[in-house]
Amino acid sequence: MSTSANTPQNSFFRSLLEKERLHSDGTNFLDWSRQMGIVLRYERKEYVLDVPLPEQPTGDITSDDIAKYRKHLDDEHEVQTLLLSMMESELQKEFLYQNSYFIMNKLKKMFQEKARVERYKVIQDLLSCKMSEGSSVSTHLLKMFGLLRELERLNHHVEQSLATDIVLNSLPKSFFGIHYELSYE
Structure with a gap:
């Protein structure tokens, strides 16, 4: 041996x-x-x-x-x-x-199938998460960051720039004070 x-x-x-x-x-x-x-x-x-x-x-x-x-x-x-x-x-x-x-x-x-299903549900929650008008930004961000950490735990890394875009997309337009759209031309 x-x-x-x-x-x-x-x-x-x-x-x-x-x-x-x-x-x-x-x-x-x-x-x-x-x-x-x-x-x-x-x-x-x-x-x-x-x-x-x-x-x-x-x-x-x-x-x-x-x-x-x-x-x-x-x-x-x-x-x-x-x-x-x-x-x-x-x-x-x-x-x-x-x-x-x-x-x-x-x-x-x-x-692994169980982990894949769990990852899918976390991604669903992350992408459908929207901050309500007048609600706490810090509470919303904590929830978003928790979902991103959960993806990491499930071995699914989300690049920083994509995570930022997902979080920004979850905020109400009034949070930015102006209406804007991203264009990928």
């Missing part, structure tokens, strides 16, 4: 995961998945999530074929253990005897 799991740098990166166990409802799947990817990239084991475990080599094989297979098998065992240890117990029970490739694909199917 690889000794990389015992290095101080590796311990630091793995400690990042301790803050973020995957919840059984998947509400933190995007954050958890991103952090898991960072740790596995650092350890050079990210491939285990993208490449199914190969069949055990048979027949006319070289020592290089055996070494590659054993490395993948060792990396798989380490990654699977890490994935399971960073989940709440309900998910651990469901995936206890599955390999890493299967686990991540199943989790993506279970939770």
Whole structure:
């Protein structure tokens, strides 16, 4: 088995995961998945999530074929253990005897669609948010900024200029004191 799991740098990166166990409802799947990817990239084991475990080599094989297979098998065992240890117990029970490739694909199917729907609803709220005449600008801006932060949490970055345009568009025309229109000619 690889000794990389015992290095101080590796311990630091793995400690990042301790803050973020995957919840059984998947509400933190995007954050958890991103952090898991960072740790596995650092350890050079990210491939285990993208490449199914190969069949055990048979027949006319070289020592290089055996070494590659054993490395993948060792990396798989380490990654699977890490994935399971960073989940709440309900998910651990469901995936206890599955390999890493299967686990991540199943989790993506279970939770990415949910995150996409959640992101869509936040975008809908953001784009339909309009400040009423005479209402508090600061309250309105806090609501808008909260929605923008929620999009960030859902791994959907909104460029500063677009966020500014969306916020300005949500303000009543009387806020500007004059009527104006943007033209993209």
